[in-house]
Each structure stands twice: as C-alpha cells, then as structure tokens.
Amino acid sequence: MNCEQIKDQVSIRQLLESFNIFPVKENRKTAFYYALDREEKIPSFSVDYIKNKGFDFGTGKIYDVISIVQVINKCSVSEALKYLQRFNFSLQEDKVDGELLKTSSYHILKVSEIRHAALVQYLQSRKVLDQKDLVKEIHYEMNGKKYFGIGFFNISGGVEVRNKYAKLCLGRKDVxxxxxxxxxxxxxxxxxxxxxxxxxxxxxxxxxxxxxxxxxxxxxxxxxxxxxxxxxxxxxxxxxxxxxxxxxxxxxxxxxxxxxxxxxxxxxxxxxxxxxxxx
CATH class of the missing domain: 3.40.50.670 (Rossmann fold)
Incomplete structure (x- = not known):
C-alpha cells in the first residue's frame, strides 16, 4: 500500500476520531473542526469528506491523512504511515447524491448487561459500578479483530465505547x-x-x-x-x-x-x- 493509496483509502473522518477530534458543524459531505495546531474559538479547519482532504483557513495549508498525523503526532512521514497501518483498508462505500463516502467497517457482535470481569473492575476503578444498568457490554469487530468495552448509546444510535485501553465511538457521533x-x-x-x-x-x-x-x-x-x-x-x-x-x-x-x-x-x-x- 503506497502513500497515494493510503491518502485515498483511509477515511479522514475516522482518522480525526482516532485522536478524539470531532466536528463543530457538519453535514454528510463537509465539516468544520477547530484547528489542529492551535487553540481557537471559531473553527477554521474545513474537511471535505468526499475529497478526503482538509483545508486550514487560518494558515492556507491543505491536509491529507498523512499530514494530519504528522501535525498531531509531530512525526515524520514514515512514522505517520506506521500510525495509519491500524486502519482497515477494506472499505464500505455509501452513496450520497451520487458521490461516494468511504467509511471503515465495523460490526457490533453482541450487546448485553455488564458481566465481563474486566469491565466490572473498570467501573469499580471509576467508582460508578452502582450505575452499571445505564451502560452496556459491547462486543465488536474492527479491522478483523474482536474487542469489547463499556457502551453508552447516543440519540443517533451510535455508541461511545470505553475500557481501560480504548476510547472511541462506533457509528455516528451525537449527544x-x-x-x-x-x-x-x-x-x-x-x-x-x-x-x-x-x-x-x-x-x-x-x-x-x-x-x-x-x-x-x-x-x-x-x-x-x-x-x-x-x-x-x-x-x-x-x-x-x-x-x-x-x-x-x-x-x-x-x-x-x-x-x-x-x-x-x-x-x-x-x-x-x-x-x-x-x-
């Protein structure tokens, strides 16, 4: 997989989510984020989900997935490519107004009450075990590997997943x-x-x-x-x-x-x- 293929096939949206970066305003094709390299009150980083590129109105810089990893992790191209290897290159395609949107595949395998000892222990470590009925045990598959965590659903059906090692959202991010x-x-x-x-x-x-x-x-x-x-x-x-x-x-x-x-x-x-x- 060469650099150009990675630029096209790794979803810029999923990449930003891996850094816990989410849009301030969005629609299905474009979004505005806060700048990647500075604090600001008005978002100036525009992302085009179709072209899989970002543009910083404050600096005039154009970003692809490789340069985004470089600026966030302050690393070289080779180090950025190593980071991007974690993403699944088998992508699903969704059509929106004739355009193709690419998103990485995942599958929720099971949703149940919290039973796994590791998740019970994690809730205990956060001192909220008494509220375990308000969250779920989520088993899911991503990039060909199976994982599990504590799940909390949002109003769009997406689920925030947490465990000792992971912090991510499966599905659409929402309140x-x-x-x-x-x-x-x-x-x-x-x-x-x-x-x-x-x-x-x-x-x-x-x-x-x-x-x-x-x-x-x-x-x-x-x-x-x-x-x-x-x-x-x-x-x-x-x-x-x-x-x-x-x-x-x-x-x-x-x-x-x-x-x-x-x-x-x-x-x-x-x-x-x-x-x-x-x-």
Whole structure:
C-alpha cells in the first residue's frame, strides 16, 4: 500500500476520531473542526469528506491523512504511515447524491448487561459500578479483530465505547439526551462525558430526580442542541476544567439565561469523575 493509496483509502473522518477530534458543524459531505495546531474559538479547519482532504483557513495549508498525523503526532512521514497501518483498508462505500463516502467497517457482535470481569473492575476503578444498568457490554469487530468495552448509546444510535485501553465511538457521533417526565421546572444538567453523568448519579446528595440530563459525548457536539437548550429555564454545567470546557462554558453563559457553573465543585481536577475518584 503506497502513500497515494493510503491518502485515498483511509477515511479522514475516522482518522480525526482516532485522536478524539470531532466536528463543530457538519453535514454528510463537509465539516468544520477547530484547528489542529492551535487553540481557537471559531473553527477554521474545513474537511471535505468526499475529497478526503482538509483545508486550514487560518494558515492556507491543505491536509491529507498523512499530514494530519504528522501535525498531531509531530512525526515524520514514515512514522505517520506506521500510525495509519491500524486502519482497515477494506472499505464500505455509501452513496450520497451520487458521490461516494468511504467509511471503515465495523460490526457490533453482541450487546448485553455488564458481566465481563474486566469491565466490572473498570467501573469499580471509576467508582460508578452502582450505575452499571445505564451502560452496556459491547462486543465488536474492527479491522478483523474482536474487542469489547463499556457502551453508552447516543440519540443517533451510535455508541461511545470505553475500557481501560480504548476510547472511541462506533457509528455516528451525537449527544445523549435523557428526558424526565417530571421535569416541570424545565431544568437540564449538562455533562461532557458519560462517566461524569454516572458519577453525578452516584453522588446521591447531588442527584436531581426531576431534571433532564444532556451528555454531549464531546463538546464539539454542542451545536446539535443549541436551539433545544433555549427551552430550559435553568442549565447546570458539569464541563471539564480544561481550555475546551472553559470556552464552551463561557459561550453558554453568554448566550443562555440562568446558567450555573458546577465545575467549581471539582476545581483542580480535570472533571467530576477524576475528582470523585480522588475524593
């Protein structure tokens, strides 16, 4: 497999997801991401899923999958090619308006209650075993190999998969919104990841029985719920204490009323779960 073949056959979307990088805005053909090599508040990295290339409006640079790995991993071409070897070159093709979209194949083999000892131990290590009924045990096949992990489904049917060694999304990336029929006060509690949501429910004193729960599964997914959040009278934020989380918090506080920043509870820690595990 030469460089040109790899450039065409490794999905730029899947590659970015392998680095936990997701679009801020997208449709099925194109998307906007934050820049790969700098922090910014307005996304300037445009990706064309059809051409499998990216363009940085801030620098004027054009990227393919090899150069993306180079800039993120700060490595040589040969090292980037080694990284790209993990991707499956047997690609499925989906037609959209006559165009071909290429996505790597995967198969979910089994979905069940959490039973595997390694997953039970992982939930114990994150101190959220009491909430195991809210997640699933996912067995899947990717690149000809079989894996398993803890699965948390989003509203598009995609599933966030976590274990001690992996962090990925199978299927379409999206938010998870859990509505409570008793939510007469129209309150929503927002989490960045599902382990923070499980942590919140584990901390009984902080549990709200009437609020809706919104798990972003990535702050880049916030654009999916911008309009829906306007219907809530109160928004409680449990976002990460990093630059990305703080930027999103500031944007939400600026554009919505009655926003409570709950990150002060775990000040000095990355997120609610890390604080709770060290509590």
């Amino acid at each position: 998870t919104l859990i509505k409570n029929d008793l939510n007469t006060l129209r309150e929503v509690i927002v989490f960045e990841g599902f382990f923070d949501f499980l942590t919140y429910l584990t901390i009984k004193n902080f549990r709200s029985e009437t609020a809706d729960y919104l798990i972003l599964n990535s702050t880049a997914m916030f654009f999916k719920v911008e309009n829906e959040l306007k219907d809530y009278h109160k928004i409680s934020l449990f976002l990460d204490n990093d630059s990305n989380g703080k930027t999103n918090k500031e944007n939400i506080q600026k554009n919505y009323k009655n926003v409570e920043d709950c990150s002060l509870l775990y000040l000095g820690f990355k997120d609610l779960n890390e604080w709770f595990c060290n509590y």
